[in-house]
Amino acid sequence: MLRFRLKELIAEKEFRENRVVTLVEIAAATGVHRMTLSKLANHRGYNPTGDVLDKLCTYFRCRIDQLVEHIPDDQVTGSTTQK
Secondary structure, eight states: EEOOOOHHHHHHHHHHHSSSOHHHHHHHHHOOOHHHHHHHHHHOOOOOOOOHHHHHHHHOOOOOHHHHHOOHHHHHOOOOOOO
């Protein structure tokens, strides 16, 4: 599963700039719809396009691995299946 670190990046930007950063502001700056940002931040399994990821990396001035984290399936479900 891919985990998107959008909330963490927003929190870091807020701390760094000492102000509140909203999804509406990010949407206006990136051209990514606010609902898309909300889904990315709050819904497991949401699958954004590469264009959305590119725009967010540009906005946050980060690498893709700072925005997206891979979580192996066995860690997501907590299973201990043996092969």
